[in-house]
Amino acid sequence: MNSVRLKPKSALISIVIGAILLGGSSIPARADDLQQQLDQSQQQANQLKGNLNAQKDKVSDATAQVLALKQSVQALNNSIAREQQLLTEEQNHLKGLEEQQQKLEDQRQEHIKALGQFLKSNYEDGITTYFAVLFDATSLSDFIDRADKIQMIVGTYSKLQNDIAVLNKSMETQMGLIKQKKETIQSTIQDKANTQQSVQQTLNKQQTVLAQLSSEEKVTLNASVAAQAKVSRIQKLxxxxxxxxxxxxxxxxxxxxxxxxxxxxxxxxxxxxxxxxxxxxxxxxxxxxxxxxxxxxxxxxxxxxxxxxxxxxxxxxxxxxxxxxxxxxxxxxxxxxxxxxxxxxxxxxxxxxxxxxxxxxxxxxxxxxxxxxxxxxxxxxxxxxxxxxxxxxx
Missing domain, CATH: 3.90.1720.10 (endopeptidase domain like (from Nostoc punctiforme))
Known part of the structure; x- marks a missing residue:
């Protein structure tokens, strides 16, 4: 009987002792776990803080770059506008030169036609040489009249020839001006193309900067650029x-x-x-x-x-x-x-x-x-x- 009663009591004691031991071992385990979680959380917080600081620095650097690039594009666009204005002025000047050249050509053709008519008329009148005309004179008065006519003919012929020579020289000078103006226009067009290439290069650089940012960083960047854009370039300088x-x-x-x-x-x-x-x-x-x-x-x-x-x-x-x-x-x-x-x-x-x-x-x-x-x-x-x-x- 006693042995029967002791068995359950021993078992109960064993269970209680086991429970105490189990409970005792679980308390420090929980404390360690909590400390570990605290350490991990602190580590994550520090990491997040570092990420935020890194993001802030990254966005700050990107903001400075984008502002400089935007200002560069504006300066280059101003340059292109001036080049376009210069190009328009040069083209208008070239048009004026070409119109003046055409007027000179028309005038030259009129002089050539007049000279041709003059020569044709004298040929049809049967005048072969000036000396023959003079020798055919019947009197002193007739000789003087014939001499005056010859002088008029020679004078008119010489004037037409001289006018044509002057026009030819003027046209040659004008063609040189037109050629020079065309070269200037071509140079301006090339300058404009180079500037436009610089604009594209700048925009590509800006895209490279933006591509390095996350969506959240871009939002921060846009806000920063918008805020700083209110500060004039001259104030910063x-x-x-x-x-x-x-x-x-x-x-x-x-x-x-x-x-x-x-x-x-x-x-x-x-x-x-x-x-x-x-x-x-x-x-x-x-x-x-x-x-x-x-x-x-x-x-x-x-x-x-x-x-x-x-x-x-x-x-x-x-x-x-x-x-x-x-x-x-x-x-x-x-x-x-x-x-x-x-x-x-x-x-x-x-x-x-x-x-x-x-x-x-x-x-x-x-x-x-x-x-x-x-x-x-x-x-x-x-x-x-x-x-x-x-x-x-x-």
Whole structure:
């Protein structure tokens, strides 16, 4: 009997002890699990925070690039509009030249016809030689009359011949003007085509930037661009002017990096010409502006960009814009050609900014917003233009 009663009691004790042991082991297991979940959650939060910061930086960089590219497209479109206006004016001038040429041709034909009629009339009158006419005179009075008639004939003939010779020379000059005008028009058409190609290149660059963003990032980008677009380009340039002046005052050396010599003193022949240099320079559209920068990463300042582009084609330029203003040879604004260096006084009275002239009052340079095209006729650049230097031989 006792053994029967103890068996259930032992079993109960065993069950209780087992339950206690089981319960005791489960408490730390849950704590560890919670700590693990907390660690994982914290890790995910940090990762998300990092992603958000990375996205913010990425969108910020993309915004700066897109703003520079949009501004470049606007400057290039302004250039195309000027080229179209010039093309229309040149075509109208050519039309006027061709009309004048036709009038000269009509006048020449009239003189030739008059000369032909004059010769035909004298031939039908039986006049063979002037001497024969004189010798046939019957009296002194008749001789004088005949001499006057001969003088009139000779005078009329000579005048017609002279008029025709003058018209021929005028027509030859006019044809030269027409040929020159056609060449000018063809050059303008080519400039316009090159500018349109630059616009497309810029748009393609913008698409590349946008393609690197997610849908959410693009939404953020569009909002950022829309907000920053309200700030005028000139205000940003003035802010950069103050930034450069502050760096110069602090003694920050813009000439940081290798100088690559004192810079070319004359002009250099480049295979492919200025257009090849401009096309290479356009590859860096949207590259950030960095004070003292001489490379694409982290970025360029104005003279660092120009030096980098020309060095790629074997042309050595000085480091700073002030030093570059003594490179090459002087060129007047009215004689500017693509590839010339254009200089401006911004935060100082000397040459404190430089860009590459691409034609039709447009330049490509590294300024506020990074590498971009700029319209030299806008109020900021127009009032600060200093001069130009030529380093590429024609």
């Amino acid at each position: 003035i802010q950069q002017e103050a930034f450069e002046a502050a760096n110069a005052a602090k003694g920050s050396d813009q000439s940081s990096g290798t100088n690559y010599g004192g810079g070319v003193a004359g002009t250099v022949t480049v295979s492919g010409g200025a257009q090849q240099i401009i096309s290479f320079g356009a590859q860096f559209l949207g590259t950030p502006y960095v004070w003292g920068g001489t490379t694409a990463s982290p970025g360029f300042d104005c003279s660092g960009y120009v030096q980098y582009v020309y060095r790629h084609f074997g042309i050595s330029l000085s480091r700073t814009s002030e030093q570059q203003y003594s490179n090459g040879v002087y060129v007047s604004r009215s004689d500017l050609r693509p590839g010339d260096l254009v200089f401006f006084h911004t935060y100082s009275s000397g040459a404190s900014h430089v860009g590459i002239y691409v034609g039709n009052n447009t330049m490509i340079n590294s300024s506020s917003g990074g590498v971009s095209y700029d319209d030299m006729t806008n109020s900021y650049w127009a009032t600060r233009y200093l001069g130009a230097r030529r380093v590429i031989a024609s």
